[in-house]
Amino acid sequence: xxxxxxxxxxxxxxxxxxxLHGALAFVEIVGSGPTVLLLHTAGQSGVQWRRTxxxxxxxxxxxxxxxxxxxxxxxxxxxxxxxxxxxxxxxxLDLLDLLAVERFSVVGCSIGGKLTLDLACRASDRIDAAVxxxxxxxxxxxxxxxxxxxxxxxxxxxxxxxTYLGTLASVGSALPEAEARLVATxxxxxxxxxxxxxxxxxSRHDVTDRLDRLTCPLHLVAGREDYWVDTRLVEATAAAVPxxxxxxxxxxxxxPMEEIPRFxxxxxxxxxxxxxx
Amino acid sequence: MNDRSYTxxxxxxxxxxxxxxxxxRWTTVEREVTAADVADFARLSGDTxxxxxxxxxxxxxxFGVPIAHGPLGVAVTMGLLxxxxxxxxxxxxxxGTTWRYLAPIRPGDRVHAELLITGVRRTRxxxxxxxxxxxxxxxxxxxxxxxxxxxxxxxxxxxxxDPAERAFGTTAxxxxxxxxxxxxxxxxxxxxxxxxAIGLHCGEQGVQLRIYRGTVLEVARRTPSGPxxxxxxxxxxxxxxxxxxxxxxxxxxxxxxxxMSGNAYEYLRLTxxxxxxxDAARALAGKDAA
Numbered sequence: 001x002x003x004x005x006x007x008x009x010x011x012x013x014x015x016x017x018x019x020l021h022g023a024l025a026f027v028e029i030v031g032s033g034p035t036v037l038l039l040h041t042a043g044q045s046g047v048q049w050r051r052t053x054x055x056x057x058x059x060x061x062x063x064x065x066x067x068x069x070x071x072x073x074x075x076x077x078x079x080x081x082x083x084x085x086x087x088x089x090x091x092x093l094d095l096l097d098l099l100a101v102e103r104f105s106v107v108g109c110s111i112g113g114k115l116t117l118d119l120a121c122r123a124s125d126r127i128d129a130a131v132x133x134x135x136x137x138x139x140x141x142x143x144x145x146x147x148x149x150x151x152x153x154x155x156x157x158x159x160x161x162x163t164y165l166g167t168l169a170s171v172g173s174a175l176p177e178a179e180a181r182l183v184a185t186x187x188x189x190x191x192x193x194x195x196x197x198x199x200x201x202x203s204r205h206d207v208t209d210r211l212d213r214l215t216c217p218l219h220l221v222a223g224r225e226d227y228w229v230d231t232r233l234v235e236a237t238a239a240a241v242p243x244x245x246x247x248x249x250x251x252x253x254x255x256p257m258e259e260i261p262r263f264x265x266x267x268x269x270x271x272x273x274x275x276x277x
Numbered sequence: 278m279n280d281r282s283y284t285x286x287x288x289x290x291x292x293x294x295x296x297x298x299x300x301x302r303w304t305t306v307e308r309e310v311t312a313a314d315v316a317d318f319a320r321l322s323g324d325t326x327x328x329x330x331x332x333x334x335x336x337x338x339x340f341g342v343p344i345a346h347g348p349l350g351v352a353v354t355m356g357l358l359x360x361x362x363x364x365x366x367x368x369x370x371x372x373g374t375t376w377r378y379l380a381p382i383r384p385g386d387r388v389h390a391e392l393l394i395t396g397v398r399r400t401r402x403x404x405x406x407x408x409x410x411x412x413x414x415x416x417x418x419x420x421x422x423x424x425x426x427x428x429x430x431x432x433x434x435x436x437x438x439d440p441a442e443r444a445f446g447t448t449a450x451x452x453x454x455x456x457x458x459x460x461x462x463x464x465x466x467x468x469x470x471x472x473x474a475i476g477l478h479c480g481e482q483g484v485q486l487r488i489y490r491g492t493v494l495e496v497a498r499r500t501p502s503g504p505x506x507x508x509x510x511x512x513x514x515x516x517x518x519x520x521x522x523x524x525x526x527x528x529x530x531x532x533x534x535x536x537m538s539g540n541a542y543e544y545l546r547l548t549x550x551x552x553x554x555x556d557a558a559r560a561l562a563g564k565d566a567a
Contacts, residue, residue: 157546165552169527227528 017073020095026073027095028065031057034128035104036271037092038065039112041134041255042202043163043195044187045072048109052257055264061271064104066095070194081197085111085205089118096126105129105271109257110228111202113221117237120214121207127216129274131267134222134254136233137211137240142203150196159192172225174251175259183258211240217274218244223252223259245274290365294399294406294433298565299443300520301394305357307417310345312384318349345382350423354414357390358427369405369430376425380416387417395512396428396480398444403436409480411513426512442565445515445558446482451496455486457557458493464557465491467550473543474500475554476507479515483507486554506539508551518555519562526555 017024028046030053038049046065053063068088069077082088092115096104105128108116113135120130150156167184175183218241222234231248238246247270249256257263287296319325324346327334335343351374359365382388396409407428414423441449454477458464469491476485485504487495510518514534518526529535537544544551 157542158548161549161552162545165527165548169525169531173523227531 018095018098020098021069021091022078023069023075025069025075025095026067027099028053029062029099030065031060031062033060033062035064035096035101036061036267037096037104037106037108038063038257039092039106039108039115040065040068040071041110041112042198043071043190043192045074045189047072047186048255048258052264052267055262056268059264059268059272061105061268064096064099064101066092070191070197076194081194083197083200083204085115085118085201088115088201089122092119093123102126103128105131105275107131107133107257107267107271108135109133110135110254111198114202114205114207117207117211117214117218118205120216120218121210122213124214124216129217129219129271131219131221131270131274133220133256134226134229135220135237136229137206137208137237138233139203139206140228140233141230142199142228144200144203147196147200147203151193151200156192156196160188163188163190163192163195170227170254171259172223172249172251172253175253179259183255208240211237214241219247219270219274220244221247221249221256221270223249223254223256225252226254228254289362291367292363292431293367294397294408294431295435295439297394297397297408297431299394299397299445299516300562303361303363303392305390305392306360307387307389308353308357309387310349310353310382310384312343314349314353315343315345315384318346318352322346322348340381340383342383345384345386347376347378347423350378350382350388350414351376351425353388354390354412354423354427357388358392358410358412361392364408364429364431367432369432372407372428372430374425374427376423378423380420380422382414382416382422386422388414388422390414393513393516395426395516396444397439398447399433399437399439400430404433405430406433406439409512411516440565442561443516443519444482445512445519446477446479446484448484448496448498450561451477451484451486453561454554454558455493455496457561458486458554461553461557464550464553467553468547471547471550473505473540474503475547475551476504476539478507478509480512504539506537506541506544506547508535508537510535519559524552524555524559526552 015028017026040046040048045067049065056063067074070081103126106116106119113132116130116132117135117137120127164184167187168180171180220234220238222229222231238244252259260266315329319330329343329346332343391413393411395411399406408431410427412427413421416422441453444450468488472489474485474487485497485500486493487500
């Protein structure tokens with residue numbers, strides 16, 4: 001039987017696994033239209049965007065939601081837990097190449113927000129619109145040494161309780177308690193080593209000296225009740241990118257896509273506004 | 278008038294020790310701090326530093342214009358407090374002034390004071406008691422320009438006993454808390470493999486809960502081996518944690534309002550137990566509705 005279609009290296013157009021950097025990566029791909037890449041937070045997975053995707057698809061986007069290496073359904077990175085956001089950024093650009101995506105928009109939160117800024121510095125000419133949520137260009141206040149210490153089990157008792165209660169502390173007051181507990185319960189699915197490595201990466205990554213290369217449309221978003229991100233740093237990042245838009249959300253914490261009802265409609269509006277700039 | 282006056286409270290000026298509850302709040306009227314006030318204060322105090330009286334000199338400082346003396350803000354706060362007419366006939370003495378100057382007051386600024394009661398405790402002698410008054414002096418744009426504590430001694434109506442549900446860090450409060458925790462199966466489960474003592478400090482008050490295998494064995498100011506770890510916070514932080522809408526210990530810890538000392542590993546290990554303990558303290562505080 002001759003094989004005339006579906007060679008092994010065909011461009012994936014549907015949800016599934018792709019081989020990338022020596023491991024299988026899980027990527028959800030839904031809809032048709034301009035591509036928008038959605039980037040999850042530290043230790044979490046694409047499941048954080050499950051309620052965002054349908055509205056973005058309805059708004060005419062092709063939504064690409066990868067699980068970063070070691071997260072969700074993606075295999076671990078062959079070199080071990082990633083502690084450099086630059087590694088993720090390069091991985092994401094290679095993933096888009098593999099998917100034959102030339103131009104794209106990107107929405108990310110927390111480390112995904114910082115990755116969005118990094119991609120916008122690295123590949124501005126390929127990006128139609130970038131929405132960086134809870135992400136700042138500078139190093140945040142988090143101590144890298146403290147996170148490295150946390151990587152040792154002996155310093156990490158009660159991790160599940162701390163992730164659960166810490167997530168409850170990180171969402172805004174507008175989110176009903178039952179939904180906040182759902183978010184916290186799902187965040188507890190993390191691999192603590194991967195999450196903490198992500199936070200090491202978050203604490204040491206600084207793109208301030210590359211912001212002059214950021215020429216694509218950019219929207220910076222942060223919740224006013226975000227316990228992790230100092231809104232003054234977000235404002236400083238906005239000030240360093242003169243064409244950037246800035247939105248501070250009342251009643252919202254660190255996870256706008258898991259806190260704001262019908263967030264996909266909001267995201268689609270932001271992306272549309274940016275591409276019309 | 279203040280916007281959170283207590284209906285059914287005692288007549289103006291006649292608030293006694295028993296009328297005060299931790300968590301009560303008042304907002305005073307607003308007043309302007311004028312250039313004449315600053316000039317008068319310079320004359321009265323003898324502090325005629327050019328920062329307060331010389332426009333040309335003040336222009337060379339970080340403030341740009343002459344600013345009010347810090348203690349003028351304390352004096353203004355005292356006056357605004359008087360306007361509330363709480364303890365006119367019952368006050369015995371002002372006991373102290375602990376104060377921080379956070380932002381300048383410029384002539385023409387309008388300020389008001391916000392009063393929070395953070396402690397009520399009878400003196401040993403019995404006929405008087407200390408009311409801890411935590412104050413913020415706030416500008417018309419909402420900026421807290423000064424803050425501090427002005428505890429005072431007031432007369433008591435009776436001889437007690439007094440409620441302890443909000444007497445954070447005292448032994449009496451610790452005993453009530455231990456009684457609540459005795460019925461708390463989640464707390465017993467969270468501490469079922471533990472042997473140690475937790476210190477709970479509110480300002481200068483401190484108490485330890487000695488815990489063994491899920492049971493609080495003893496409540497005491499001191500235990501033989503000392504606390505395994507201790508939580509420390511100001512009376513304002515305890516008051517807001519105990520009476521606020523949610524248990525936001527993590528946020529308050531992140532802001533440095535709550536700190537810990539002692540064995541950090543055991544503190545982290547007991548994350549859930551400490552949260553349940555704070556839940557119990559919040560439920561307890563809620564039982565003392567004035």
